[in-house]
Amino acid sequence: MLGIETIATYIPETKKSNYDLKEKFELDDDFIENKIGVKYHAIKDEGFQSSDMCVKAFESLLEITDVNIEEIECCIVVTQNPDFNIPHTAAIVHGKLNLPINCAAFDISLGCSGFVYGLSNIISFMKNNGMKKGLLFTSDQYSDIVDENDKNTALLFGDAATVTLISENATFIPIDFSFGTNGKEYKELMCEDNLYMNGRAVFSFTATTAPKHIKALLKKNSLSDEDIEKYFLHQGSKYIVDTIRKRLKVNEEKVPFDMAEYGNTVSSSIPIMLANEMDTLPKGKIVLSAFGVGLSWASAIIEKIK
Amino acid sequence: MLGIETIATYIPETKKSNYDLKEKFELDDDFIENKIGVKYHAIKDEGFQSSDMCVKAFESLLEITDVNIEEIECCIVVTQNPDFNIPHTAAIVHGKLNLPINCAAFDISLGCSGFVYGLSNIISFMKNNGMKKGLLFTSDQYSDIVDENDKNTALLFGDAATVTLISENATFIPIDFSFGTNGKEYKELMCEDNLYMNGRAVFSFTATTAPKHIKALLKKNSLSDEDIEKYFLHQGSKYIVDTIRKRLKVNEEKVPFDMAEYGNTVSSSIPIMLANEMDTLPKGKIVLSAFGVGLSWASAIIEKIK
Numbered sequence: 001m002l003g004i005e006t007i008a009t010y011i012p013e014t015k016k017s018n019y020d021l022k023e024k025f026e027l028d029d030d031f032i033e034n035k036i037g038v039k040y041h042a043i044k045d046e047g048f049q050s051s052d053m054c055v056k057a058f059e060s061l062l063e064i065t066d067v068n069i070e071e072i073e074c075c076i077v078v079t080q081n082p083d084f085n086i087p088h089t090a091a092i093v094h095g096k097l098n099l100p101i102n103c104a105a106f107d108i109s110l111g112c113s114g115f116v117y118g119l120s121n122i123i124s125f126m127k128n129n130g131m132k133k134g135l136l137f138t139s140d141q142y143s144d145i146v147d148e149n150d151k152n153t154a155l156l157f158g159d160a161a162t163v164t165l166i167s168e169n170a171t172f173i174p175i176d177f178s179f180g181t182n183g184k185e186y187k188e189l190m191c192e193d194n195l196y197m198n199g200r201a202v203f204s205f206t207a208t209t210a211p212k213h214i215k216a217l218l219k220k221n222s223l224s225d226e227d228i229e230k231y232f233l234h235q236g237s238k239y240i241v242d243t244i245r246k247r248l249k250v251n252e253e254k255v256p257f258d259m260a261e262y263g264n265t266v267s268s269s270i271p272i273m274l275a276n277e278m279d280t281l282p283k284g285k286i287v288l289s290a291f292g293v294g295l296s297w298a299s300a301i302i303e304k305i306k
Numbered sequence: 307m308l309g310i311e312t313i314a315t316y317i318p319e320t321k322k323s324n325y326d327l328k329e330k331f332e333l334d335d336d337f338i339e340n341k342i343g344v345k346y347h348a349i350k351d352e353g354f355q356s357s358d359m360c361v362k363a364f365e366s367l368l369e370i371t372d373v374n375i376e377e378i379e380c381c382i383v384v385t386q387n388p389d390f391n392i393p394h395t396a397a398i399v400h401g402k403l404n405l406p407i408n409c410a411a412f413d414i415s416l417g418c419s420g421f422v423y424g425l426s427n428i429i430s431f432m433k434n435n436g437m438k439k440g441l442l443f444t445s446d447q448y449s450d451i452v453d454e455n456d457k458n459t460a461l462l463f464g465d466a467a468t469v470t471l472i473s474e475n476a477t478f479i480p481i482d483f484s485f486g487t488n489g490k491e492y493k494e495l496m497c498e499d500n501l502y503m504n505g506r507a508v509f510s511f512t513a514t515t516a517p518k519h520i521k522a523l524l525k526k527n528s529l530s531d532e533d534i535e536k537y538f539l540h541q542g543s544k545y546i547v548d549t550i551r552k553r554l555k556v557n558e559e560k561v562p563f564d565m566a567e568y569g570n571t572v573s574s575s576i577p578i579m580l581a582n583e584m585d586t587l588p589k590g591k592i593v594l595s596a597f598g599v600g601l602s603w604a605s606a607i608i609e610k611i612k
Contacts, residue, residue: 082391091487091489099487109412293392
């Protein structure tokens with residue numbers, strides 16, 4: 001059965017400290033550490049584009065597992081910061097990685113909900129086309145579009161990329177997915193010249209939508225909290241992760257918080273957490289849930305089987 | 307079984323005549339009519355964006371069939387000219403069409419191969435997620451990015467959008483798909499500020515790749531030309547359509563040519579032809595094949611079952 005074999009990440013070494021921005025934005029440590037929960041945000045190398053970050057993630061993948069390039073039949077890049085709009089970034093990544101000519105390649109444009117959508121998408125597409133091995137990238141460099149004077153975004157976002165190896169040698173298998181969209185509210189989080197986020201509106205939407213969405217998915221699968229090992233929530237901010245957890249009435253140990261050292265990495269936040277916890281997670285079911293630009297949200301139940 | 311129920315199109319009424327450009331580009335009628343095969347190219351209304359063209363295509367859909375908005379569970383927009391990069395155009399379309407909150411929505415970034423990829427993608431995604439009704443849009447307005455002084459592109463491209471209704475009440479069902487990518491050549495067709503196309507290189511790639519790709523897909527499915535009612539090829543230019551047809555050794559009647567009145571409409575070219583021929587096509591198998599930016603290509607066998 002197709003599933004996640006393993007995940008590798010690229011988090012840039014360069015970090016900007018939010019402590020250095022305390023005066024500029026009139027912040028205190030409590031705001032940095034407990035409200036947004038981001039001490040440092042990761043900044044890509046000068047001149048790096050989305051495809052360069054994907055290549056870095058792939059180099060990390062080669063450090064943890066053997067990948068026979070010739071076997072890759074599908075390459076999807078989830079990004080809203082493509083190198084260009086024409087061509088798709090997946091084609092550029094395809095070229096840089098020397099992927100084979102019979103490899104399907106395309107981009108999916110989604111923000112924070114992108115990994116959950118992308119995971120369902122690549123597994124569905126590969127399964128229906130009889131493909132055995134594929135790469136799902138997430139890659140966004142918000143440092144290119146954030147207005148450094150906008151407190152709502154300048155403190156929050158970090159650059160990162162991930163690559164998820166999809167194969168029949170699965171560590172995690174998919175159980176069920178659920179999706180949602182409220183396109184009428186798209187203006188609350190968008191980018192014309194610079195990124196704009198109505199923090200209050202996005203928080204309110206997420207705090208209302210995400211817990212209900214997760215509960216409904218569990219109910220549909222006749223599962224309750226005791227069947228779930230962990231909940232990997234999109235790392236929007238510490239406050240939103242805490243709020244969703246409290247509304248779900250779930251123990252703190254079951255809900256990792258992992259963005260203090262690099263920020264909100266958009267569609268990379270969940271795969272980064274999964275990569276970090278892959279070896280220590282016990283077998284069993286876990287929940288993924290993500291929400292953001294669109295407005296868009298997606299939740300999934302996946303199972304660690306080894 | 308999920309498949310194509312019906313297809314509707316939006317081709318702008320405003321047309322630019324290539325005969326008016328004869329002097330500027332030193333053209334003769336033979337070049338216009340027999341080489342590129344584009345007499346007029348369609349130009350969207352002033353200020354229209356990709357989502358506006360999708361809405362127009364959806365309005366046409368409502369003229370040919372009843373659609374219960376509340377039943378739509380998936381909305382995919384294939385475009386490389388999104389309204390914005392953030393959010394995805396599918397979210398904006400979702401809002402404009404009042405699609406329901408439990409509807410999955412995302413963009414796929416692909417050019418000329420986009421409809422064939424998108425068709426496999428939406429059917430796979432819906433099937434694996436138990437969805438019954440979805441909308442696959444294609445929408446590109448190259449008039450925004452074409453350099454009007456570049457003969458290679460200014461005469462060729464037309465603006466258009468299409469919407470394909472996917473449901474279990476299928477007119478066409480999918481039989482098999484095949485995909486390919488050569489990302490190393492992406493610079494032959496790309497857009498930094500304006501669209502750039504190395505016409506000779508793209509022609510050469512297509513003339514070599516497309517016939518082989520189609521033949522291999524037929525062979526894999528133990529089919530020969532006599533099993534195929536028609537071949538719907540991406541309408542890159544008259545010369546490329548003729549060249550592929552000759553290399554396939556297929557009768558002219560089996561290979562529609564349908565771009566003279568509006569141009570190369572990128573990922574909309576195949577669904578426009580399918581929409582135009584839907585009522586007159588006999589039952590039986592047809593081939594779709596498309597190629598372009600990426601470089602990327604995709605072929606499919608689908609079957610008209612009623």
